[in-house]
Amino acid sequence: xxxxxxxxxxxxxxxxxxxxxxxLASMDPMxxxxxxxxxxxxxxxxxxxxxxxxxxxxxxxxxxxxLLFLATSKRALIPxxxxxxxxxxxxxxxxxxxxxxxxxxxRFFPFVFTLFIFVLASNMLGxxxxxxxxxxxxxxxxxxxxxxxxxxxxxxFYKNGFKFLKLFVPPGVPKIILPFIVxxxxxxxxxxxxxxxxxxxxxxxxxxxxLKVFAGFVITIGGMSGLxxxxxxxxxxxxxxxxxxxxxxxxxxxxxxxxxxxxxxxDALHPGH
Amino acid sequence: MDVEAAKMIGAxxxxxxxxxxxxxxxxxxxxxxxxxxxxxxxxxxxFGNLIFGFAMAEAFGIFSLVLAFMILFS
Numbered sequence: 297x298x299x300x301x302x303x304x305x306x307x308x309x310x311x312x313x314x315x316x317x318x319x320l321a322s323m324d325p326m327x328x329x330x331x332x333x334x335x336x337x338x339x340x341x342x343x344x345x346x347x348x349x350x351x352x353x354x355x356x357x358x359x360x361x362x363l364l365f366l367a368t369s370k371r372a373l374i375p376x377x378x379x380x381x382x383x384x385x386x387x388x389x390x391x392x393x394x395x396x397x398x399x400x401x402x403r404f405f406p407f408v409f410t411l412f413i414f415v416l417a418s419n420m421l422g423x424x425x426x427x428x429x430x431x432x433x434x435x436x437x438x439x440x441x442x443x444x445x446x447x448x449x450x451x452x453f454y455k456n457g458f459k460f461l462k463l464f465v466p467p468g469v470p471k472i473i474l475p476f477i478v479x480x481x482x483x484x485x486x487x488x489x490x491x492x493x494x495x496x497x498x499x500x501x502x503x504x505x506x507l508k509v510f511a512g513f514v515i516t517i518g519g520m521s522g523l524x525x526x527x528x529x530x531x532x533x534x535x536x537x538x539x540x541x542x543x544x545x546x547x548x549x550x551x552x553x554x555x556x557x558x559x560x561x562x563d564a565l566h567p568g569h
Numbered sequence: 570m571d572v573e574a575a576k577m578i579g580a581x582x583x584x585x586x587x588x589x590x591x592x593x594x595x596x597x598x599x600x601x602x603x604x605x606x607x608x609x610x611x612x613x614x615x616f617g618n619l620i621f622g623f624a625m626a627e628a629f630g631i632f633s634l635v636l637a638f639m640i641l642f643s
Binding site for chain 1: 623624632642
């Protein structure tokens with residue numbers, strides 16, 4: 297019995313997880329995206345259960361914080377290896393903001409840096425076999441993208457007032473087609489959070505599905521009788537190649553997410569061009 | 570033809586959109602390479618633009634993939 301606002305915490309047993317039998321699980325490429333409740337917590341009518349997504353996010357955040365703390369704890373004048381990596385990352389993001397949003401954009405440095413590190417850490421954690429890929433859940437990426445979208449709108453109006461609406465009226469357009477241009481600009485503006493979130497989500501989803509599909513081929517062909525099982529080498533080599541590509545994609549998508557954030561923030565900082 | 574089979578065919582057709590994205594990404598990177606080989610000193614400054622163009626071209630392929638997933642799993 298749960299009552300009022302006292303959270304009723306209960307750890308679910310492994311048997312309760314929606315888990316198909318292992319023979320099927322190894323062949324189902326979508327099984328890796330299954331969200332399981334680890335500890336069910338209910339505060340009144342609100343379900344704030346801890347799922348494996350949440351646990352994976354804790355891991356990503358924990359690893360990112362631990363690594364950056366370790367790297368910057370010494371603060372040596374001549375940086376060691378760890379500090380060099382931290383400084384390179386800092387400069388990388390700072391350069392990205394300066395080149396896309398100008399030096400005024402640097403006030404958003406903590407925001408962009410946090411987004412980049414979080415997405416990178418969760419993408420890379422997802423590459424570890426058996427770990428959950430947080431960014432393959434559209435709810436996570438949509439939350440991040442909507443935060444960026446709300447920041448752009450909020451800061452745009454805060455800084456520029458109603459001049460922010462100039463963003464939708466490009467200069468030097470003939471009056472006759474101006475309404476259509478404004479409509480197109482509005483549509484492209486409001487489809488931003490959609491494409492921003494779906495890009496990251498679908499890249500991780502697609503990449504990990506392809507990985508599992510080819511791993512499934514290895515099992516199927518390798519289980520064949522006699523000489524036919526040697527053919528499993530083909531998909532095995534291919535899946536290793538795809539794994540390497542996925543590491544590239546994991547970094548590239550974090551970078552794309554961060555640079556698109558900068559480009560959108562640039563609109564809030566300098567509307568009207 | 571039952572609905573399940575039609576769903577599979579529809580998902581396959583939706584994935585055709587990814588071919589367009591592939592062409593687009595190829596054009597983006599190909600043109601970047603052409604420009605970068607003509608003027609290598611300016612290339613590194615355009616890396617951000619390259620990634621932005623790549624992301625824009627890729628977005629629509631991603632949409633069609635998501636559409637295929639939606640057809641299959643909902």
